[in-house]
Amino acid sequence: MAGDARAAATGTAGAHAPARPARPRVGHVGADAATVHRFGSTERLLHAAHGSAFMVMLATGLVLYLPFLAQTVSARPLMKAVHLVAAVAWLGALALTALLGDRRALRQTRRDLERFDADDRLWLARRLPSRKAPGMRLPVSAVGSIPQGRFNAGQKVHSVVQAALSVLFVVSGTLLWLGERNTDLRLPGTLALHDMAMLVGSVLVAGHVYMALGPEHRPSLEGITKGTVPAGYAATHHPKWTPSPTDPGPSSPSGLGRRALAVIVVVIALGAAVLLVRDIYGGDDGPRQPTVPVTHLTTPGPV
Amino acid sequence: MVSDVADSDPPDGRPVGRRAFLGLVAGGLTSLVWGGAAMDVAGKSTMLVPEGLRAAIPFGQGWRIYAVNPPYPRLDPATWRLRIDGLVARPMALTYADLLRLPRARQTSDFHCVTGWSVDDVRWTGVRFSDLLAAARPLPSARALTFISAEDPYVDSLTLKQAMAPDAMLAHAMDDEPLTRPHGAPVRVVMPQMYGYKGVKWLNRITVTDRAVDGYWQQRGYDRDAYVEGSNGR
Numbered sequence: 001m002a003g004d005a006r007a008a009a010t011g012t013a014g015a016h017a018p019a020r021p022a023r024p025r026v027g028h029v030g031a032d033a034a035t036v037h038r039f040g041s042t043e044r045l046l047h048a049a050h051g052s053a054f055m056v057m058l059a060t061g062l063v064l065y066l067p068f069l070a071q072t073v074s075a076r077p078l079m080k081a082v083h084l085v086a087a088v089a090w091l092g093a094l095a096l097t098a099l100l101g102d103r104r105a106l107r108q109t110r111r112d113l114e115r116f117d118a119d120d121r122l123w124l125a126r127r128l129p130s131r132k133a134p135g136m137r138l139p140v141s142a143v144g145s146i147p148q149g150r151f152n153a154g155q156k157v158h159s160v161v162q163a164a165l166s167v168l169f170v171v172s173g174t175l176l177w178l179g180e181r182n183t184d185l186r187l188p189g190t191l192a193l194h195d196m197a198m199l200v201g202s203v204l205v206a207g208h209v210y211m212a213l214g215p216e217h218r219p220s221l222e223g224i225t226k227g228t229v230p231a232g233y234a235a236t237h238h239p240k241w242t243p244s245p246t247d248p249g250p251s252s253p254s255g256l257g258r259r260a261l262a263v264i265v266v267v268i269a270l271g272a273a274v275l276l277v278r279d280i281y282g283g284d285d286g287p288r289q290p291t292v293p294v295t296h297l298t299t300p301g302p303v
Numbered sequence: 304m305v306s307d308v309a310d311s312d313p314p315d316g317r318p319v320g321r322r323a324f325l326g327l328v329a330g331g332l333t334s335l336v337w338g339g340a341a342m343d344v345a346g347k348s349t350m351l352v353p354e355g356l357r358a359a360i361p362f363g364q365g366w367r368i369y370a371v372n373p374p375y376p377r378l379d380p381a382t383w384r385l386r387i388d389g390l391v392a393r394p395m396a397l398t399y400a401d402l403l404r405l406p407r408a409r410q411t412s413d414f415h416c417v418t419g420w421s422v423d424d425v426r427w428t429g430v431r432f433s434d435l436l437a438a439a440r441p442l443p444s445a446r447a448l449t450f451i452s453a454e455d456p457y458v459d460s461l462t463l464k465q466a467m468a469p470d471a472m473l474a475h476a477m478d479d480e481p482l483t484r485p486h487g488a489p490v491r492v493v494m495p496q497m498y499g500y501k502g503v504k505w506l507n508r509i510t511v512t513d514r515a516v517d518g519y520w521q522q523r524g525y526d527r528d529a530y531v532e533g534s535n536g537r
Contacts, residue, residue, distance in 0.1 A: 064367070064418070065367060065420070066359060066367075067357070067359075067365030067366055067367050068359055068365070070366075070367035070368055070369065071366070071367070071368045071485055075370075075373050076369035076370070076371075077371065111315075113320060114318050114319070114320030114321045114324070115315050115316035115317060115318050115319070115320065116316050116317060116319040116320060117315070117316030117317070120316065149315070149316075156320055157323075159320075160320040160323050160324050160327070161323075161327060163324050164323075164324050164327035164328045164331065165327075165331075167328045167331075168327075168328060168331040168332070171332065172335070175335070176418075176419060179419075180417050180418060180525065181524050181525055181526075182526075183417070183498070183526060183529065183530075183531075186419070187335045187336070187339075188335070188336060188337075188338065188339030188340065189334045189335040189336055189337060189338020189339045189340075189341075189342070190335060190338070190419065191338070191339075191342065191419035191420070192334055192338025192339055192341055192342040193331060193332075193334045193335055193338050195342065196331075196334065196338070197331070279523070279524075
């Protein structure tokens with residue numbers, strides 16, 4: 001470990017300046033105008049659904065839960081309804097993407113994200129503070145010299161942790177929802193788990209957004225908005241990745257069975273959303289007033 | 304060392320991420336058992352920071368105040384009356400001054416919300432229900448109290464037996480200050496053994512009945528006897 005860091009500090013810091021010339025290998029039409037395919041519409045939709053659902057649930061969750069926001073807004077039923085409907089919409093969107101989207105692309109992306117090789121381990125090791133100079137991290141340019149595939153090791157770690165957090169959010173959120181009614185289901189750590197997932201998730205998302213908007217990685221932003229990145233950027237930051245110039249498209253269109261399942265998912269999600277809202281607002285047919293016998297309310301006598 | 308491992312790697316790496324994912328999920332789920340204790344420690348440690356700052360800490364021991372029909376009712380203690388009616392020999396309407404003249408009780412108790420948060424060691428000042436009801440004289444058929452809030456349609460009830468618990472009271476002061484509007488001014492029900500929704504705020508009427516009636520949250524499926532007991536990590 002220490003040796004790695006030393007090697008990085010002495011051997012690579014100056015070797016590759018950030019402005020290293022691009023060497024596009026694919027789709028080299030002319031100069032830097034060439035772009036390569038990075039994310040298909042399925043992955044971009046999945047990212048948009050995941051990201052916007054996170055933001056909506058973070059905002060409403062904080063209003064529900066942060067003391068000063070809860071006191072300022074105080075509209076708990078509305079916040080809870082938005083929070084829970086967003087959760088249903090999020091899960092529905094994930095299911096629909098898996099059913100109707102480009103499954104080949106999703107499988108490839110998952111494979112790209114979950115596999116780590118020696119370069120990834122080295123990349124991560126060099127992100128850690130050096131033991132020689134505590135608190136000092138190597139400049140990005142030094143780390144960037146370790147060749148990375150379609151995703152760098154940091155992006156992989158981020159995705160793995162976010163995927164795990166998603167499961168933990170769903171489990172703890174469901175238990176919180178059920179536990180309000182039935183306190184037997186109020187496990188000691190339900191709230192703590194939802195809290196920790198929120199804190200870790202928020203820090204990761206803040207870092208993710210910061211990296212995505214930072215000037216050095218600005219070209220990568222096009223990958224998740226338009227689907228393509230400059231070929232030069234891909235060659236510099238992801239040299240072990242062999243991208244194709246255009247979206248190869250889905251291997252096969254989704255069949256009748258999957259489309260039928262998608263309809264079922266939509267029906268279930270809409271039904272769940274309606275039930276949740278009715279549940280939170282009590283519906284219109286429920287008794288709104290206490291069933292105090294009228295005679296008791298009109299007792300005569302001095303008041 | 305690194306190159307040794309690299310030799311055994313398949314060309315596109317090993318699916319370490321999948322194992323890490325499963326490990327994180329499994330590890331995270333164990334916190335369902337220990338998370339409550341950890342949060343209790345974290346929450347208590349936030350008591351060292353000022354309340355204003357604490358209100359910005361997610362796991363802090365701050366009040367999260369909800370209303371079912373915002374904004375909070377604004378009741379003027381000068382004109383406010385607490386009506387006590389129903390199965391009583393002498394229905395009455397107490398003024399705020401009347402209430403302050405009744406025997407005063409003090410207690411320090413923990414407050415638990417059914418949504419999961421808690422505030423420890425809240426100091427309440429108020430009137431025990433036995434003292435409150437003494438003048439109105441509940442009839443022999445009286446079994447329960449229905450608390451009606453100025454925040455329509457919020458109501459809840461306690462049986463007389465529950466209301467006579469040694470730590471149940473009608474509070475008019477919290478932490479040695481008169482109750483503030485967000486906390487239910489001028490008076491609220493305090494029932495520390497049960498979740499907070501049983502403690503009706505902005506109270507303006509107590510109706511004595513022959514049975515406990517469904518309150519606002521019970522009409523929505525919540526427990527009527529919302530005892531905290533062992534739940535909520537306590």
